[in-house]
Amino acid sequence: MNRLKKLTPTALFFIASIAGIVGFFVFAFFNNNVSTFDWLIMQHNGDYTLADYFYHIFYGRDLKTVYNAYDVDPCFPPLSYLLYHYMFVINPVDNMERLKDVINYQYYLFIYLVFSSVLVALFSFSVQIFNENSSKPWKSTRSMLLTVVAIFSAPFGASALERGNAVFIVLILLMFAMAFKDSENKVLRELALILIAVAANFKLYPAIFGLLYLKEKRYKEAIRLMIYGVALFIVPFVFFDGLRSVKDYLIILKLMQGRSNEQATTIRGLVTSAFEMAKGMDYKWIGHTVGKVVENIYLVITLIAFWVSKNKWKEMFLLVSPMVVYVSSAYRYTAIYFFIALMIFLLMQNENNDGKFEVIDYVYAFLFAMIFTVPVWAFAFELENAMYLFVYIMIIVITVDTFICLRKDK
Numbered sequence: 001m002n003r004l005k006k007l008t009p010t011a012l013f014f015i016a017s018i019a020g021i022v023g024f025f026v027f028a029f030f031n032n033n034v035s036t037f038d039w040l041i042m043q044h045n046g047d048y049t050l051a052d053y054f055y056h057i058f059y060g061r062d063l064k065t066v067y068n069a070y071d072v073d074p075c076f077p078p079l080s081y082l083l084y085h086y087m088f089v090i091n092p093v094d095n096m097e098r099l100k101d102v103i104n105y106q107y108y109l110f111i112y113l114v115f116s117s118v119l120v121a122l123f124s125f126s127v128q129i130f131n132e133n134s135s136k137p138w139k140s141t142r143s144m145l146l147t148v149v150a151i152f153s154a155p156f157g158a159s160a161l162e163r164g165n166a167v168f169i170v171l172i173l174l175m176f177a178m179a180f181k182d183s184e185n186k187v188l189r190e191l192a193l194i195l196i197a198v199a200a201n202f203k204l205y206p207a208i209f210g211l212l213y214l215k216e217k218r219y220k221e222a223i224r225l226m227i228y229g230v231a232l233f234i235v236p237f238v239f240f241d242g243l244r245s246v247k248d249y250l251i252i253l254k255l256m257q258g259r260s261n262e263q264a265t266t267i268r269g270l271v272t273s274a275f276e277m278a279k280g281m282d283y284k285w286i287g288h289t290v291g292k293v294v295e296n297i298y299l300v301i302t303l304i305a306f307w308v309s310k311n312k313w314k315e316m317f318l319l320v321s322p323m324v325v326y327v328s329s330a331y332r333y334t335a336i337y338f339f340i341a342l343m344i345f346l347l348m349q350n351e352n353n354d355g356k357f358e359v360i361d362y363v364y365a366f367l368f369a370m371i372f373t374v375p376v377w378a379f380a381f382e383l384e385n386a387m388y389l390f391v392y393i394m395i396i397v398i399t400v401d402t403f404i405c406l407r408k409d410k
Contacts, residue, residue, distance in 0.1 A: 009357055009365035010349045013342075014149065016366055020373030021152045027376050039383060040158045040374065053112055053164025054102045060084030061096055063240045067248040072255045075329075078236035078245070079201035080166055087111060116161060119168055120151060126175035127343065133179050134347045146346070150339060153372040154387055159333035166202050167333050171340070173199040174206060178316075178340055181212075193221060197228035201236075204253075205323045212319060215307060257328055264388040265332050267295040267325050299326055302395070305402045313348055314398050317341035321395050325388075332384055335371060335391060342368050360401065367394045 028036040041049070059066050059074035060081040066074050074081070088096075093105045102108055124147040131137050150156050160168045177195035180188040199206040207229060213222035237245055262273040262284070268291035275287025299322055306318035320337045324330060345364065349357070370390040378386030 008349060009361040010346050012362055013346070013365040013369045014145065016369035017149050017153065017373040020369070020376055021149070024374040024376040027379070036379075039379060040154070041162055049162060050103075050109075050112060050164040052166070054108065055099060056081070056084045056166075057088050057108065058096065058099050058102045061088045061092075066240060067245045067252060072252050075252055075256050076166065077201045077204060077233055078240055078249070079198070079232055080203075082236055082239065112164060116168075119172060120147075122172050123147065123150075123168070123175070126172055126179065130175060130179040130343050131347065133183070134351070136347075136351045138347075138350050146343075150336075150372060152374070154374050154383060155332055155335040155338075155372065158374065158383075159331065160336050163331070163333055165331075165333045167336055170199045170203045170206060171336050173202075174209070174337070174340060175343070177209070189221070190224075193225045194228055196225060197232050200229050201232040203323075205327055208319060208322060211303070211306070212315075215315075263331070264382075264385050265325070265334070266328060266330050267298050268292060268328050270388075270392075271295075295326055295328075301399060305399045308406050309402045310405070311402070313341050313344035314402055316344055317394070317398055318402070325391065325395070332387060335387070338368075338371060338391075342372065363397070364394070367397070 024036075024040070055073065056076065060083075063081065063085055066078075066081050087108075091105075091107050091111060093101050096102065124144065127147050128140060128143045131140075131143050151161070156168070159165075160171075173195045177192040177199070180192040180195070183189050183192075196206060196209045200209075210222055210225050210229075213219075213225060237243075241248075262276060263269045264273070268288065271291035271294050272284060272287035275283045275290065279286075302318050302321055306315055309315040309318060317338060320341060323337050324334045327334070345368065349361065349365075367390050371387060371394070375383065375386045
């Protein structure tokens with residue numbers, strides 16, 4: 001009984017998350033079948049492994065032709081394609097005409113291996129810096145354990161890294177930014193603004209972090225953040241095809257928002273797939289239209305909850321959630337953005353001086369664990385459905401909890 005009393009929400013998170021990860025590899029050993037990893041890897045085959053890395057090097061090979069109205073896949077802001085163009089320039093492929101020319105060129109895999117190793121090291125460092133900047137830091141061994149757990153989880157290892165998507169770069173930038181945001185050092189606070197601006201110019205939706213500064217009435221910083229963001233968006237177009245590239249990119253963004261993604265990874269996709277399952281393929285676009293309405297209702301409610309929330313980690317979770325489930329073309333790798341909220345949650349649990357935890361703390365710890373693990377217990381089901389079941393439960397619970405707490409405070 002005494003041991004159970006010592007089970008903190010943090011301990012529950014680690015136990016549940018590690019159990020899923022270890023359980024998967026034990027199951028893989030005994031199952032002894034390729035179906036184990038077919039289930040784990042998104043889209044259930046190896047054809048798309050590192051696709052987002054290879055594709056964007058292919059698109060970025062010639063900055064003059066990156067954007068055009070006929071291909072919506074090169075959808076990243078221009079700053080990101082300067083990086084991909086650099087990767088092509090240091091290791092050019094002769095007569096690159098097809099995507100296969102990139103995939104089959106062995107040194108791009110080597111570059112990805114080195115690049116990812118650096119990113120993992122920076123991610124681990126961001127976890128440590130985030131921890132050290134808290135009022136009651138934990139031991140460095142826990143930071144290392146948290147890093148390992150995250151990397152082996154489905155959103156990180158089996159999605160962001162496996163897909164080679166830039167979300168991992170963006171998460172690291174935002175982790176450092178949130179670690180520096182409230183620093184007593186003016187240089188670090190300004191660096192936080194720049195890092196958010198850079199993140200927003202790799203993936204546009206981190207621009208939502210500007211709301212954090214507005215909520216805290218840090219208006220001067222919010223204005224500087226906007227200036228940094230706009231400058232980093234416009235200036236790189238100098239290296240592209242000028243105003244034509246700007247126009248084409250805006251068209252691409254409009255077309256991207258019109259996409260229908262019949263997966264549980266987005267609210268629109270969830271509604272669309274529900275209509276398909278209930279009514280058949282003929283109702284797909286009806287579901288798509290209804291999904292647009294539902295996702296915007298969700299967005300309004302979530303942002304109101306974010307604005308009124310007085311809890312730091314819940315505030316962050318609500319702020320980040322549109323980056324995960326609102327963007328119409330999002331896949332499960334976007335779930336790694338919830339890691340920022342997880343960091344704040346764990347640190348707040350560590351700062352609990354009386355050691356008395358509410359039942360809801362354990363509920364949140366378990367829900368976080370179900371997001372950041374490999375849900376081997378759901379092997380018979382689609383992995384996205386299993387993982388996003390807990391994502392949506394957590395969004396609903398946090399939103400309701402926020403409004404209940406607001407009412408109690410009154």
